[in-house]
Amino acid sequence: MFKLKNRSDKDFSLGWTHEEIITPLVKEFINSYKNLPFYAYQIQDKFRDELRAKSGLLRGVEFLMKDLYSFHADEKDLDSYYEKMKKAYFNIFDKCGLSTKTFLTLAAGGTFSKYSHEFQTLTTSGEDEIYLCKKCKLAVNKEIIKQEKNKCPKCGNKSLSVEKAIEIGNIFQLKDKFSKVFNLNFVGKDKKEKLVFMGCYGIGLSRLMGAIVEINHDDKGIIWPKEVAPFLVHLIQVENNQKINKAAFGLYEDFQKQGIEVLYDDRQDKSAGEKFVDADLIGLPLRIVVSERT
Ligand SMILES: [Zn+2]
Known part of the structure; x- marks a missing residue:
């Protein structure tokens, strides 16, 4: 004691x-x-x-x-x-x-x-x-x-x-x-x-x-089970232009409205690669990438 x-x-x-x-x-x-x-x-x-x-x-x-x-x-x-x-x-x-x-x-x-x-x-x-x-x-x-x-x-x-x-x-x-x-x-x-x-x-x-x-992990990071994940969705915005900003932020707002917990990575000083490495490390159940191609 x-x-x-x-x-x-x-x-x-x-x-x-x-x-x-x-x-x-x-x-x-x-x-x-x-x-x-x-x-x-x-x-x-x-x-x-x-x-x-x-x-x-x-x-x-x-x-x-x-x-x-x-x-x-x-x-x-x-x-x-x-x-x-x-x-x-x-x-x-x-x-x-x-x-x-x-x-x-x-x-x-x-x-x-x-x-x-x-x-x-x-x-x-x-x-x-x-x-x-x-x-x-x-x-x-x-x-x-x-x-x-x-x-x-x-x-x-x-x-x-x-x-x-x-x-x-x-x-x-x-x-x-x-x-x-x-x-x-x-x-x-x-x-x-x-x-x-x-x-x-x-x-x-x-x-x-x-x-x-x-x-629940691999050599890249955590793999959170859905029920106890700190956020359900990891929303990653890859490029920065008006169109992408609008699309990604729109998704973010939709998730918020539906009460779905979402971690929104809109950092402008990080490359797509860095964002993906961080996303692997944090290990949320769902990942959504917003870019010109997606
Ligand atoms: Zn026995």
Whole structure:
């Protein structure tokens, strides 16, 4: 954890996860079973006091995270939501162009769950090592591979392949760990007071962006998947004369009107070649060139 002192020597810390903040906050909104299930998420900066911040977005001291917390009346409801989230996360990673390289990975569950689950994307620049069963498409992380006796917990396969990977998301059944500490209770249908069951679900957005680029690129630059590209269209104007200016700017305005995100390269001091090299580097899904010939 990132710890620091203020001018009067008081201790502070910058959070890398927010269960301790969200649980007491949510207490204000949950009294009865009628308030459940309840979900809260944020997209916000987190901090880790990394000894070695490196690999650009893959390992930073400050990073952007999407964290969702879910609150349930019982374990069954938590379980079913947890399974839905697994699927939702794979849908997200599919849209990011990572689905064929991303594997559900069993990780330590703490004292209260058997496992937590990581979403690990295979890449040689990854810092994590996972043990992948290619039959089940299920992996086990380094932390618990001994506990699993070096075999696939699903099919018993002993020839697991060791792969380098980046963790882009993780989900965790917190159950009543934080509800106990913060007295997060609710009154059930039977009028009895019970502890709320919690789950948490994180995607490291900065790191995800790094992973997207690690997986989707060639030797000329990035190849952005359509769903997460910063712009859909790269509009390149090659020559500069009144006719071309008018045609290119007209297209630019049409895209804007239709709500299509467009990056318009009308630089006058760059050659066509330079513009194409930059376009390859940026790697937007669609390229439109306006010149005398096109
Ligand atoms: Zn297996």
